[in-house]
Each structure stands twice: as structure tokens, then as C-alpha cells.
Amino acid sequence: MADAQAIFDSYAHDPEVTRYLIWRPHNSVADTEEFLRGHLVRRQTGAEEFSWVLTLKDDGRLVGMIALHPGEYRVGLGYVLARAYWGRGLMPEAARALVELALAQADIFRVWAVCDTENLASARVMEKAGMTREGVLRRWSLHPNVSNEPRDCFCYAKVR
Numbered sequence: 001m002a003d004a005q006a007i008f009d010s011y012a013h014d015p016e017v018t019r020y021l022i023w024r025p026h027n028s029v030a031d032t033e034e035f036l037r038g039h040l041v042r043r044q045t046g047a048e049e050f051s052w053v054l055t056l057k058d059d060g061r062l063v064g065m066i067a068l069h070p071g072e073y074r075v076g077l078g079y080v081l082a083r084a085y086w087g088r089g090l091m092p093e094a095a096r097a098l099v100e101l102a103l104a105q106a107d108i109f110r111v112w113a114v115c116d117t118e119n120l121a122s123a124r125v126m127e128k129a130g131m132t133r134e135g136v137l138r139r140w141s142l143h144p145n146v147s148n149e150p151r152d153c154f155c156y157a158k159v160r
């Protein structure tokens, strides 16, 4: 919860960052605290979600977040990065680490994620993290910053 202000300042308030996400940009740090309470509850009440903030190695600055969503034999992946740090290959580095960590677990055989078919930066992240595009899930996910109807999404996965 102590990271709420840094999360709000670095990316959660930014409509460019949240454009293809399932949540709207936060209007105040109170929105970010509410959002984090959800993450904490899901983490504490079992294995619904494991999320990490991402920090820079040199100065510890908070630049984003990445999360795993466990399911039966598989985990889903989600991520977000502050706009000032786009284009440096940071998220592929983080995503690849989690893909490999997940597939190293005895009972996990598949890591998967989706992105809006217009979110080509995210599709590139998944490719660079070693995942393969499996197809388009039509009308899969609501991205309220672009439409009030569910959007087509690319589905990517890595399996073992």
C-alpha cells in the first residue's frame, strides 16, 4: 500500500498507458489505494493473483507492475509499464522471467496472455518473452477506454 502514490504518479493516472487495459485511469491516489486493496485481497485469499511492482535496478524507481493469475495447469500473465520507460525492452525482460518461473513449476504446463488486437506493443512483448500467437479470441475482453463493447484479442501462450 505504501507504493500507491508512486503507482498513481508513474502510470495509473495516465490514459495513454491504460488505453487497452480493463480498468480506467485513476483520478486520485484514493483510486489507486482501492485498486491495490483488490490486489492484496486476491493475493491473501489463496492463489488467485501474484503481482509484483517493477523497479529499476539502478535507483529503485517504481516503473510498472506484472502479475500472474494461476489456473488449473496454467497461469495467465498481465503487465503495465509507465510511459517514460517504453521502448527499452524492460517488459519483455520481466515477462520472460515470469514465463520461465511459471513453467518451472511441476504442475504448470501453459503460460498465456491476451491483448487487444490493436495493442501491438503488447503483442511484441509476448513474442519477445517466447510466447506464440495462437489466434484471435473474438469479443473476448472489455477495454472501457476504447469501447463499451468487448474487444477482439490476440491470444499468446508458451507451453511445455
Ligand SMILES: CC(C)(COP(=O)(O)OP(=O)(O)OC[C@H]1O[C@@H](n2cnc3c(N)ncnc32)[C@H](O)[C@@H]1OP(=O)(O)O)[C@@H](O)C(=O)NCCC(=O)NCCS
Residues within 6 Å of the ligand: 016, 017, 018, 020, 021, 079, 080, 081, 082, 085, 086, 087, 088, 089, 090, 091, 092, 114, 115, 116, 119, 120, 121, 122, 124, 125, 128
Ligand atoms: C506493452 C508495454 C508493456 C511494452 O513494454 P516495453 O518495455 O516498452 O516493451 P518493448 O521495449 O519491448 O517494446 C515493445 C513494442 O512497443 C512499441 N514501442 C516501443 N517504444 C514505444 C513508444 N515510445 N511508444 C509506443 N510504442 C512503443 C514497439 O512496437 C515495440 O516493439 P519493437 O521492439 O518490435 O519495435 C508498454 O507499452 C505498456 O505498458 N503499455 C500500456 C499497458 C499495456 O498495454 N499493457 C498490456 C496489456 S495486454
